[in-house]
Amino acid sequence: MTIRRLSYALAVLLTVAGCKDKPKDQTETKTDQIAMAKSPVFDADSAYRFIEQQIAFGPRVTNTVAHQRAGDYMVAKLKQYGFEVTIQNFAPTAWNGTKLKARNIIGSLNPQVAKRILLAAHWDSRPFADQDSVQANRTKPVLAANDAASGVAVLLEIARTIQQSKQKPTVGIEIIFFDAEDWGSGDKVSKDYEPKVGDQVDFMGFCLGSRYWANNPHKPGYSAYY
Template sequence: MNLNSVLKYRSLLLLFVFLTISCGDDKKKEVTQEEPQVEKVVNVPNFNPDSAYHFIKTQVDMGPRVPNTAAHKEAGDYFIATLQSYGAEVQTQEFEATTFDNEKLYLRNIIASFNPGKKKRVLLAAHYDTRPFADKDKERPNEPIAGANDGASGVGVLLEVARVISTNRPPDIGIDIIFFDGEDWGETEGSTRTAPANGTDSWWCLGSQYWSKNKHKKGYSAYYGILLDMVGAKGAQFPMEDTSLYYARSIVEKVWDRAAKLGFSSYFVRKQPGGITDDHSFVNKYANIPMIDIVHYDPATGYFGDFHHSHKDDMDIISKETLEAVGQTLLAVLYYE
Protein backbone atom coordinates (compact mmCIF):
# COMPACT_ATOMS: atom_id res chain seq x y z
CA MET A 1 0.00 0.00 0.00
CA ASN A 2 1.56 3.31 -1.06
CA LEU A 3 1.54 6.54 0.92
CA ASN A 4 -1.45 7.98 -0.91
CA SER A 5 -3.45 4.85 -0.23
CA VAL A 6 -2.54 4.97 3.45
CA LEU A 7 -3.62 8.60 3.73
CA LYS A 8 -6.84 7.88 1.88
CA TYR A 9 -7.54 4.91 4.16
CA ARG A 10 -6.95 6.98 7.30
CA SER A 11 -9.22 9.75 6.02
CA LEU A 12 -12.02 7.27 5.37
CA LEU A 13 -11.51 5.73 8.82
CA LEU A 14 -11.72 9.11 10.56
CA LEU A 15 -14.87 9.98 8.61
CA PHE A 16 -16.46 6.68 9.64
CA VAL A 17 -15.64 7.26 13.32
CA PHE A 18 -17.02 10.83 13.18
CA LEU A 19 -20.26 9.71 11.57
CA THR A 20 -20.65 6.88 14.08
CA ILE A 21 -20.21 9.26 17.04
CA SER A 22 -22.56 11.82 15.52
CA CYS A 23 -25.26 9.21 14.92
CA GLY A 24 -24.78 7.94 18.44
CA ASP A 25 -25.24 11.47 19.82
CA ASP A 26 -28.39 11.93 17.75
CA LYS A 27 -29.81 8.68 19.05
CA LYS A 28 -29.01 9.74 22.60
CA LYS A 29 -30.77 13.05 21.99
CA GLU A 30 -33.80 11.29 20.54
CA VAL A 31 -34.05 8.98 23.54
CA THR A 32 -33.74 11.92 25.93
CA GLN A 33 -36.50 13.85 24.15
CA GLU A 34 -38.89 10.90 24.38
CA GLU A 35 -38.44 10.47 28.14
CA PRO A 36 -41.60 11.58 29.99
CA GLN A 37 -41.31 14.60 32.23
CA VAL A 38 -41.83 13.92 35.91
CA GLU A 39 -44.19 16.39 37.59
CA LYS A 40 -42.69 18.28 40.49
CA VAL A 41 -43.79 17.22 43.95
CA VAL A 42 -45.63 19.97 45.80
CA ASN A 43 -46.67 19.89 49.44
CA VAL A 44 -50.36 20.80 49.30
CA PRO A 45 -51.99 21.38 52.70
CA ASN A 46 -55.18 19.55 53.60
CA PHE A 47 -58.62 21.06 53.12
CA ASN A 48 -60.80 20.58 56.20
CA PRO A 49 -64.39 19.77 55.16
CA ASP A 50 -65.61 20.06 58.77
CA SER A 51 -64.43 23.65 58.84
CA ALA A 52 -66.04 24.41 55.47
CA TYR A 53 -69.29 22.85 56.72
CA HIS A 54 -69.12 25.10 59.79
CA PHE A 55 -68.73 28.19 57.59
CA ILE A 56 -71.82 27.17 55.61
CA LYS A 57 -73.91 26.48 58.71
CA THR A 58 -72.88 29.81 60.22
CA GLN A 59 -74.31 31.59 57.19
CA VAL A 60 -77.53 29.55 57.16
CA ASP A 61 -78.04 30.15 60.88
CA MET A 62 -78.07 33.89 60.17
CA GLY A 63 -81.17 33.39 58.05
CA PRO A 64 -81.67 34.05 54.32
CA ARG A 65 -79.04 36.56 53.17
CA VAL A 66 -81.42 38.56 51.02
CA PRO A 67 -80.19 42.05 50.11
CA ASN A 68 -81.56 44.91 52.24
CA THR A 69 -82.05 42.59 55.25
CA ALA A 70 -80.24 42.41 58.58
CA ALA A 71 -79.02 38.87 57.84
CA HIS A 72 -77.46 40.04 54.58
CA LYS A 73 -75.53 42.81 56.35
CA GLU A 74 -74.51 40.48 59.18
CA ALA A 75 -73.13 37.98 56.69
CA GLY A 76 -71.09 40.61 54.86
CA ASP A 77 -69.65 41.94 58.12
CA TYR A 78 -68.78 38.38 59.18
CA PHE A 79 -66.92 37.69 55.92
CA ILE A 80 -64.90 40.90 56.22
CA ALA A 81 -63.88 40.21 59.81
CA THR A 82 -63.04 36.55 59.09
CA LEU A 83 -60.93 37.33 56.03
CA GLN A 84 -59.09 40.09 57.86
CA SER A 85 -58.34 37.69 60.70
CA TYR A 86 -56.63 35.46 58.10
CA GLY A 87 -54.34 38.31 57.08
CA ALA A 88 -56.08 39.36 53.88
CA GLU A 89 -56.31 42.92 52.64
CA VAL A 90 -60.06 43.48 52.35
CA GLN A 91 -61.90 46.04 50.26
CA THR A 92 -65.61 46.54 49.67
CA GLN A 93 -67.60 47.92 46.77
CA GLU A 94 -70.92 49.45 47.73
CA PHE A 95 -73.36 50.12 44.92
CA GLU A 96 -77.07 50.30 44.15
CA ALA A 97 -79.09 48.33 41.63
CA THR A 98 -82.73 47.95 40.62
CA THR A 99 -84.34 44.52 40.31
CA PHE A 100 -86.74 43.16 37.71
CA ASP A 101 -89.61 43.78 40.17
CA ASN A 102 -88.48 47.37 40.75
CA GLU A 103 -86.82 46.91 44.13
CA LYS A 104 -83.88 49.18 44.88
CA LEU A 105 -81.04 47.13 46.37
CA TYR A 106 -78.08 48.32 48.43
CA LEU A 107 -75.34 45.87 47.56
CA ARG A 108 -71.76 45.20 48.61
CA ASN A 109 -69.06 43.19 46.85
CA ILE A 110 -66.30 41.98 49.19
CA ILE A 111 -62.76 41.55 47.86
CA ALA A 112 -59.91 39.92 49.83
CA SER A 113 -56.32 39.82 48.61
CA PHE A 114 -53.50 37.51 49.71
CA ASN A 115 -49.91 38.21 48.65
CA PRO A 116 -50.94 41.60 47.21
CA GLY A 117 -47.44 42.27 45.90
CA LYS A 118 -47.40 39.24 43.59
CA LYS A 119 -47.80 40.02 39.91
CA LYS A 120 -49.21 36.61 38.96
CA ARG A 121 -52.69 36.39 40.48
CA VAL A 122 -55.55 33.91 40.53
CA LEU A 123 -59.12 35.07 41.18
CA LEU A 124 -61.57 32.92 43.18
CA ALA A 125 -65.23 33.89 43.49
CA ALA A 126 -68.68 32.95 44.76
CA HIS A 127 -71.89 34.86 45.43
CA TYR A 128 -73.20 35.26 48.97
CA ASP A 129 -76.74 36.59 48.58
CA THR A 130 -79.74 34.25 48.59
CA ARG A 131 -82.89 34.04 46.50
CA PRO A 132 -85.68 36.23 47.95
CA PHE A 133 -88.38 33.75 46.96
CA ALA A 134 -88.70 29.99 46.52
CA ASP A 135 -90.27 30.30 43.09
CA LYS A 136 -89.55 26.66 42.16
CA ASP A 137 -91.31 25.37 45.26
CA LYS A 138 -95.01 24.57 45.57
CA GLU A 139 -94.91 25.35 49.27
CA ARG A 140 -94.26 28.88 50.52
CA PRO A 141 -93.07 30.09 47.09
CA ASN A 142 -93.02 33.73 48.19
CA GLU A 143 -90.65 33.15 51.11
CA PRO A 144 -86.84 33.40 50.84
CA ILE A 145 -84.72 30.25 50.77
CA ALA A 146 -81.98 29.18 53.18
CA GLY A 147 -79.46 28.96 50.34
CA ALA A 148 -77.19 26.37 51.96
CA ASN A 149 -75.88 25.22 48.60
CA ASP A 150 -76.86 28.14 46.36
CA GLY A 151 -74.67 30.78 47.88
CA ALA A 152 -73.34 29.53 51.20
CA SER A 153 -71.44 26.48 49.90
CA GLY A 154 -69.16 28.42 47.55
CA VAL A 155 -68.46 31.02 50.22
CA GLY A 156 -67.82 28.31 52.81
CA VAL A 157 -65.25 26.56 50.61
CA LEU A 158 -63.44 29.83 49.88
CA LEU A 159 -63.37 30.84 53.55
CA GLU A 160 -61.73 27.50 54.32
CA VAL A 161 -59.24 28.00 51.47
CA ALA A 162 -58.41 31.40 52.98
CA ARG A 163 -57.95 29.83 56.42
CA VAL A 164 -55.68 27.08 55.06
CA ILE A 165 -53.36 29.39 53.12
CA SER A 166 -53.12 31.72 56.13
CA THR A 167 -52.02 28.92 58.47
CA ASN A 168 -49.61 27.19 56.05
CA ARG A 169 -46.94 28.25 53.62
CA PRO A 170 -48.99 30.14 51.00
CA PRO A 171 -48.73 29.40 47.25
CA ASP A 172 -46.13 31.46 45.41
CA ILE A 173 -48.81 33.54 43.65
CA GLY A 174 -51.26 36.27 44.54
CA ILE A 175 -54.79 35.14 45.36
CA ASP A 176 -57.87 37.33 45.29
CA ILE A 177 -61.24 36.18 46.64
CA ILE A 178 -64.40 38.02 45.65
CA PHE A 179 -67.79 37.46 47.23
CA PHE A 180 -70.24 38.85 44.68
CA ASP A 181 -73.51 40.34 45.83
CA GLY A 182 -76.86 40.54 44.06
CA GLU A 183 -76.48 37.39 41.98
CA ASP A 184 -79.81 35.76 42.76
CA TRP A 185 -82.60 38.33 42.33
CA GLY A 186 -83.24 37.55 38.68
CA GLU A 187 -86.67 37.51 37.11
CA THR A 188 -89.20 34.81 37.94
CA GLU A 189 -90.84 32.65 35.30
CA GLY A 190 -93.61 34.57 33.59
CA SER A 191 -92.26 37.98 34.58
CA THR A 192 -93.41 40.67 32.15
CA ARG A 193 -90.45 42.98 32.76
CA THR A 194 -87.56 41.59 30.77
CA ALA A 195 -85.32 44.52 29.73
CA PRO A 196 -82.51 45.03 32.29
CA ALA A 197 -82.02 48.48 33.81
CA ASN A 198 -79.06 50.72 34.66
CA GLY A 199 -76.89 49.49 31.79
CA THR A 200 -76.81 45.85 32.92
CA ASP A 201 -77.02 42.87 30.60
CA SER A 202 -79.13 40.75 32.93
CA TRP A 203 -81.29 40.96 36.03
CA TRP A 204 -79.03 38.22 37.39
CA CYS A 205 -75.43 38.58 38.56
CA LEU A 206 -75.61 42.25 39.49
CA GLY A 207 -72.45 42.19 41.61
CA SER A 208 -70.23 40.56 39.01
CA GLN A 209 -71.52 42.89 36.31
CA TYR A 210 -70.70 45.89 38.47
CA TRP A 211 -67.24 44.67 39.49
CA SER A 212 -66.29 43.63 35.95
CA LYS A 213 -66.91 47.19 34.76
CA ASN A 214 -65.59 48.89 37.93
CA LYS A 215 -62.71 46.83 39.27
CA HIS A 216 -61.62 47.35 42.85
CA LYS A 217 -58.12 48.28 41.69
CA LYS A 218 -57.24 50.23 38.55
CA GLY A 219 -55.67 47.97 35.95
CA TYR A 220 -56.37 44.83 37.97
CA SER A 221 -56.10 41.55 36.12
CA ALA A 222 -55.60 37.90 36.94
CA TYR A 223 -54.02 34.93 35.20
CA TYR A 224 -57.39 33.19 35.42
CA GLY A 225 -60.44 32.87 37.66
CA ILE A 226 -62.51 30.07 39.21
CA LEU A 227 -66.14 30.58 40.22
CA LEU A 228 -67.83 28.26 42.73
CA ASP A 229 -71.63 28.00 42.54
CA MET A 230 -73.53 25.26 44.36
CA VAL A 231 -70.56 23.07 45.27
CA GLY A 232 -71.77 21.23 48.36
CA ALA A 233 -74.63 18.87 47.53
CA LYS A 234 -74.49 15.12 48.13
CA GLY A 235 -73.42 13.19 45.05
CA ALA A 236 -72.82 16.38 43.08
CA GLN A 237 -71.41 16.40 39.58
CA PHE A 238 -69.57 19.32 38.02
CA PRO A 239 -69.47 19.23 34.21
CA MET A 240 -67.31 21.16 31.77
CA GLU A 241 -69.63 24.11 31.22
CA ASP A 242 -69.67 25.65 27.73
CA THR A 243 -68.93 29.29 28.58
CA SER A 244 -65.95 28.12 30.62
CA LEU A 245 -64.71 26.02 27.71
CA TYR A 246 -65.16 28.86 25.24
CA TYR A 247 -63.15 31.41 27.23
CA ALA A 248 -60.81 29.24 29.29
CA ARG A 249 -60.58 25.66 28.00
CA SER A 250 -57.01 25.22 29.24
CA ILE A 251 -58.07 26.19 32.78
CA VAL A 252 -60.99 23.74 32.69
CA GLU A 253 -58.56 20.99 31.64
CA LYS A 254 -56.09 22.02 34.36
CA VAL A 255 -58.73 21.81 37.13
CA TRP A 256 -60.41 18.62 35.91
CA ASP A 257 -57.03 16.90 35.41
CA ARG A 258 -55.97 17.85 38.93
CA ALA A 259 -59.25 16.54 40.34
CA ALA A 260 -58.73 13.23 38.54
CA LYS A 261 -55.21 12.88 39.97
CA LEU A 262 -56.69 13.35 43.44
CA GLY A 263 -59.36 10.69 42.84
CA PHE A 264 -62.31 13.07 42.42
CA SER A 265 -63.28 12.27 38.83
CA SER A 266 -66.74 11.11 39.94
CA TYR A 267 -67.40 14.73 40.94
CA PHE A 268 -65.53 16.53 38.16
CA VAL A 269 -67.11 14.74 35.22
CA ARG A 270 -66.06 15.20 31.60
CA LYS A 271 -69.56 15.89 30.35
CA GLN A 272 -70.29 18.97 28.26
CA PRO A 273 -74.04 19.62 28.69
CA GLY A 274 -74.06 23.23 27.48
CA GLY A 275 -73.60 26.67 28.99
CA ILE A 276 -75.29 28.91 31.53
CA THR A 277 -75.28 32.58 32.48
CA ASP A 278 -73.48 32.95 35.80
CA ASP A 279 -71.07 35.40 37.40
CA HIS A 280 -68.20 34.04 35.32
CA SER A 281 -69.98 35.14 32.12
CA PHE A 282 -69.47 38.81 32.93
CA VAL A 283 -65.97 38.41 34.32
CA ASN A 284 -65.03 36.87 30.97
CA LYS A 285 -66.93 39.40 28.88
CA TYR A 286 -66.13 42.69 30.60
CA ALA A 287 -63.16 42.08 32.92
CA ASN A 288 -61.30 40.10 30.23
CA ILE A 289 -60.21 37.51 32.77
CA PRO A 290 -60.62 33.87 31.67
CA MET A 291 -62.87 32.44 34.37
CA ILE A 292 -64.41 28.98 34.66
CA ASP A 293 -67.49 27.88 36.59
CA ILE A 294 -67.61 24.89 38.92
CA VAL A 295 -71.37 24.50 39.09
CA HIS A 296 -73.80 21.76 40.11
CA TYR A 297 -75.26 19.53 37.41
CA ASP A 298 -77.92 16.85 37.78
CA PRO A 299 -78.02 14.20 35.00
CA ALA A 300 -81.79 13.85 35.53
CA THR A 301 -82.82 17.52 35.59
CA GLY A 302 -79.86 19.42 34.12
CA TYR A 303 -78.01 22.27 35.76
CA PHE A 304 -78.68 23.26 39.38
CA GLY A 305 -80.67 20.25 40.69
CA ASP A 306 -84.19 19.82 42.08
CA PHE A 307 -83.36 21.78 45.24
CA HIS A 308 -82.63 24.92 43.21
CA HIS A 309 -84.62 27.98 44.34
CA SER A 310 -86.66 25.87 46.71
CA HIS A 311 -86.84 25.24 50.44
CA LYS A 312 -85.00 21.95 49.89
CA ASP A 313 -81.80 23.98 49.70
CA ASP A 314 -80.93 23.62 53.38
CA MET A 315 -78.18 21.96 55.43
CA ASP A 316 -79.66 18.49 54.85
CA ILE A 317 -78.33 18.40 51.29
CA ILE A 318 -74.78 19.48 52.18
CA SER A 319 -72.09 16.79 51.96
CA LYS A 320 -68.65 17.06 53.56
CA GLU A 321 -67.34 14.61 50.95
CA THR A 322 -68.36 16.96 48.13
CA LEU A 323 -66.89 19.96 49.94
CA GLU A 324 -63.60 18.10 50.32
CA ALA A 325 -63.49 17.15 46.63
CA VAL A 326 -63.94 20.76 45.56
CA GLY A 327 -61.77 22.34 48.24
CA GLN A 328 -58.84 19.93 47.95
CA THR A 329 -58.85 20.23 44.17
CA LEU A 330 -58.85 24.01 44.43
CA LEU A 331 -55.92 24.03 46.86
CA ALA A 332 -53.94 21.66 44.63
CA VAL A 333 -54.51 23.88 41.60
CA LEU A 334 -53.28 26.93 43.52
CA TYR A 335 -50.21 25.26 45.00
CA TYR A 336 -49.13 23.73 41.68
CA GLU A 337 -49.05 27.15 39.99
Protein backbone atom coordinates in the same frame (compact mmCIF):
# COMPACT_ATOMS: atom_id res chain seq x y z
CA MET B 1 -15.81 -31.95 35.00
CA THR B 2 -19.31 -33.23 35.34
CA ILE B 3 -22.27 -32.09 33.23
CA ARG B 4 -23.74 -30.40 36.31
CA ARG B 5 -20.59 -28.34 36.87
CA LEU B 6 -20.43 -27.33 33.20
CA SER B 7 -24.03 -26.16 33.30
CA TYR B 8 -23.31 -24.13 36.41
CA ALA B 9 -20.23 -22.50 34.86
CA LEU B 10 -22.14 -21.65 31.69
CA ALA B 11 -24.91 -20.03 33.70
CA VAL B 12 -22.37 -17.88 35.54
CA LEU B 13 -20.70 -16.80 32.29
CA LEU B 14 -24.02 -15.83 30.73
CA THR B 15 -24.94 -13.84 33.81
CA VAL B 16 -21.64 -11.96 33.78
CA ALA B 17 -21.95 -11.27 30.06
CA GLY B 18 -25.40 -9.84 30.57
CA CYS B 19 -24.07 -7.47 33.20
CA LYS B 20 -21.40 -5.90 30.96
CA ASP B 21 -21.65 -2.22 30.12
CA LYS B 22 -23.61 -1.33 27.03
CA PRO B 23 -21.60 -0.29 23.96
CA LYS B 24 -20.72 3.37 23.91
CA ASP B 25 -22.79 3.99 20.80
CA GLN B 26 -25.96 3.15 22.70
CA THR B 27 -27.54 5.94 24.71
CA GLU B 28 -29.77 5.67 27.72
CA THR B 29 -32.98 7.65 27.89
CA LYS B 30 -33.32 9.53 31.14
CA THR B 31 -36.76 10.36 32.48
CA ASP B 32 -37.14 13.61 34.35
CA GLN B 33 -38.56 13.15 37.79
CA ILE B 34 -41.38 15.57 38.58
CA ALA B 35 -41.55 16.49 42.24
CA MET B 36 -45.11 17.21 43.31
CA ALA B 37 -45.42 20.15 45.65
CA LYS B 38 -47.27 19.46 48.86
CA SER B 39 -50.59 21.26 48.95
CA PRO B 40 -52.46 22.36 52.08
CA VAL B 41 -55.12 19.99 53.34
CA PHE B 42 -58.67 21.05 52.53
CA ASP B 43 -60.79 20.18 55.57
CA ALA B 44 -64.33 19.25 54.51
CA ASP B 45 -65.60 19.48 58.08
CA SER B 46 -64.23 23.01 58.39
CA ALA B 47 -65.93 24.01 55.13
CA TYR B 48 -69.19 22.54 56.40
CA ARG B 49 -68.93 24.62 59.56
CA PHE B 50 -68.61 27.74 57.41
CA ILE B 51 -71.95 26.77 55.85
CA GLU B 52 -73.52 26.31 59.27
CA GLN B 53 -72.26 29.68 60.46
CA GLN B 54 -73.74 31.43 57.44
CA ILE B 55 -77.18 29.87 57.59
CA ALA B 56 -77.31 30.61 61.32
CA PHE B 57 -77.87 34.25 60.31
CA GLY B 58 -80.98 33.21 58.38
CA PRO B 59 -81.65 33.99 54.70
CA ARG B 60 -79.02 36.52 53.57
CA VAL B 61 -81.38 38.56 51.42
CA THR B 62 -80.03 41.97 50.41
CA ASN B 63 -81.45 44.80 52.57
CA THR B 64 -82.01 42.57 55.62
CA VAL B 65 -80.32 42.45 59.03
CA ALA B 66 -79.24 38.84 58.40
CA HIS B 67 -77.57 39.97 55.19
CA GLN B 68 -75.68 42.76 56.96
CA ARG B 69 -74.47 40.46 59.73
CA ALA B 70 -73.41 37.72 57.33
CA GLY B 71 -71.43 40.22 55.27
CA ASP B 72 -69.66 41.49 58.38
CA TYR B 73 -68.83 37.89 59.28
CA MET B 74 -67.21 37.29 55.87
CA VAL B 75 -65.18 40.47 56.12
CA ALA B 76 -63.91 39.41 59.55
CA LYS B 77 -62.99 35.93 58.32
CA LEU B 78 -61.02 37.20 55.33
CA LYS B 79 -59.09 39.59 57.56
CA GLN B 80 -58.47 36.80 60.07
CA TYR B 81 -56.86 34.74 57.30
CA GLY B 82 -54.54 37.52 56.21
CA PHE B 83 -56.43 39.03 53.27
CA GLU B 84 -56.74 42.75 52.70
CA VAL B 85 -60.43 43.57 52.33
CA THR B 86 -62.04 46.07 49.98
CA ILE B 87 -65.76 46.79 50.23
CA GLN B 88 -67.46 47.77 46.99
CA ASN B 89 -70.80 49.38 47.78
CA PHE B 90 -73.36 49.80 45.01
CA ALA B 91 -77.08 50.51 44.81
CA PRO B 92 -78.86 48.76 41.93
CA THR B 93 -82.60 48.74 41.34
CA ALA B 94 -84.06 45.24 41.18
CA TRP B 95 -86.49 44.06 38.50
CA ASN B 96 -89.47 44.79 40.79
CA GLY B 97 -88.34 48.33 41.58
CA THR B 98 -86.71 47.52 44.93
CA LYS B 99 -83.72 49.72 45.70
CA LEU B 100 -80.95 47.48 46.94
CA LYS B 101 -78.16 48.38 49.32
CA ALA B 102 -75.53 45.92 48.18
CA ARG B 103 -71.81 45.33 48.67
CA ASN B 104 -69.23 43.16 46.99
CA ILE B 105 -66.64 41.88 49.46
CA ILE B 106 -63.15 41.58 47.96
CA GLY B 107 -60.25 39.91 49.75
CA SER B 108 -56.73 40.32 48.33
CA LEU B 109 -53.61 38.31 49.18
CA ASN B 110 -50.18 39.51 48.03
CA PRO B 111 -51.69 42.68 46.52
CA GLN B 112 -48.27 43.82 45.25
CA VAL B 113 -47.88 40.80 42.92
CA ALA B 114 -48.82 41.31 39.26
CA LYS B 115 -49.76 37.70 38.43
CA ARG B 116 -53.14 37.08 40.05
CA ILE B 117 -55.74 34.36 40.50
CA LEU B 118 -59.41 35.26 40.91
CA LEU B 119 -61.80 33.06 42.91
CA ALA B 120 -65.41 34.11 43.32
CA ALA B 121 -68.84 33.12 44.61
CA HIS B 122 -72.03 34.99 45.41
CA TRP B 123 -73.11 35.31 49.03
CA ASP B 124 -76.70 36.59 48.97
CA SER B 125 -79.85 34.49 49.24
CA ARG B 126 -82.71 34.48 46.77
CA PRO B 127 -85.55 36.61 48.22
CA PHE B 128 -88.26 34.16 47.19
CA ALA B 129 -88.34 30.42 46.57
CA ASP B 130 -90.19 30.75 43.26
CA GLN B 131 -89.12 27.30 42.10
CA ASP B 132 -90.31 25.48 45.23
CA SER B 133 -92.57 22.50 44.60
CA VAL B 134 -94.89 23.74 47.36
CA GLN B 135 -96.72 26.82 46.11
CA ALA B 136 -97.15 28.25 49.62
CA ASN B 137 -93.35 28.52 49.93
CA ARG B 138 -92.79 30.42 46.70
CA THR B 139 -92.96 33.85 48.32
CA LYS B 140 -90.64 32.92 51.19
CA PRO B 141 -86.89 33.71 51.18
CA VAL B 142 -84.42 30.90 50.54
CA LEU B 143 -82.06 29.82 53.32
CA ALA B 144 -79.50 29.13 50.57
CA ALA B 145 -77.29 26.55 52.22
CA ASN B 146 -76.34 25.15 48.82
CA ASP B 147 -76.72 28.01 46.35
CA ALA B 148 -74.63 30.68 48.06
CA ALA B 149 -73.37 29.41 51.42
CA SER B 150 -71.54 26.38 50.01
CA GLY B 151 -69.51 28.42 47.51
CA VAL B 152 -68.56 30.96 50.16
CA ALA B 153 -67.62 28.13 52.52
CA VAL B 154 -65.25 26.56 49.99
CA LEU B 155 -63.47 29.87 49.42
CA LEU B 156 -63.23 30.62 53.14
CA GLU B 157 -61.72 27.18 53.68
CA ILE B 158 -59.19 27.85 50.90
CA ALA B 159 -58.30 31.13 52.64
CA ARG B 160 -57.94 29.30 55.95
CA THR B 161 -55.70 26.56 54.51
CA ILE B 162 -53.45 29.16 52.88
CA GLN B 163 -53.14 30.99 56.19
CA GLN B 164 -52.32 27.74 58.03
CA SER B 165 -49.84 26.45 55.44
CA LYS B 166 -46.11 26.93 55.95
CA GLN B 167 -45.60 27.22 52.19
CA LYS B 168 -47.27 30.42 50.97
CA PRO B 169 -48.39 31.18 47.40
CA THR B 170 -46.15 33.45 45.37
CA VAL B 171 -49.00 34.64 43.15
CA GLY B 172 -51.61 37.19 44.13
CA ILE B 173 -55.09 35.94 44.98
CA GLU B 174 -58.47 37.65 44.95
CA ILE B 175 -61.47 36.13 46.68
CA ILE B 176 -64.63 38.01 45.75
CA PHE B 177 -68.04 37.50 47.29
CA PHE B 178 -70.57 39.04 44.91
CA ASP B 179 -73.80 40.52 46.27
CA ALA B 180 -77.29 40.89 44.77
CA GLU B 181 -76.69 38.01 42.39
CA ASP B 182 -79.89 36.11 43.10
CA TRP B 183 -82.43 38.89 42.65
CA GLY B 184 -84.21 38.23 39.45
CA SER B 185 -87.32 37.30 37.56
CA GLY B 186 -87.09 35.74 34.13
CA ASP B 187 -90.54 37.07 33.23
CA LYS B 188 -89.48 40.33 31.62
CA VAL B 189 -86.31 39.26 29.85
CA SER B 190 -86.23 39.81 26.10
CA LYS B 191 -83.42 39.24 23.63
CA ASP B 192 -83.49 42.95 22.72
CA TYR B 193 -83.12 44.11 26.33
CA GLU B 194 -79.68 45.25 27.44
CA PRO B 195 -79.40 44.89 31.25
CA LYS B 196 -78.09 47.93 33.13
CA VAL B 197 -77.02 48.34 36.74
CA GLY B 198 -77.51 51.59 38.61
CA ASP B 199 -80.48 53.91 38.37
CA GLN B 200 -81.94 51.89 35.50
CA VAL B 201 -84.35 49.11 36.39
CA ASP B 202 -82.79 45.76 35.53
CA PHE B 203 -85.57 43.48 34.35
CA MET B 204 -83.28 40.46 34.24
CA GLY B 205 -82.35 40.98 37.87
CA PHE B 206 -79.62 38.36 38.20
CA CYS B 207 -75.86 38.76 38.67
CA LEU B 208 -76.03 42.42 39.66
CA GLY B 209 -72.89 42.31 41.80
CA SER B 210 -70.63 40.55 39.33
CA ARG B 211 -71.75 42.76 36.46
CA TYR B 212 -71.21 45.86 38.57
CA TRP B 213 -67.68 44.70 39.43
CA ALA B 214 -66.96 43.84 35.78
CA ASN B 215 -67.81 47.43 34.84
CA ASN B 216 -66.13 48.89 37.93
CA PRO B 217 -63.23 46.67 39.02
CA HIS B 218 -61.83 47.37 42.47
CA LYS B 219 -58.52 48.28 40.79
CA PRO B 220 -58.44 50.07 37.42
CA GLY B 221 -57.20 47.78 34.66
CA TYR B 222 -57.44 44.71 36.87
CA SER B 223 -56.81 41.38 35.17
CA ALA B 224 -56.30 37.88 36.48
CA TYR B 225 -54.17 35.06 35.11
CA TYR B 226 -57.20 32.85 35.74
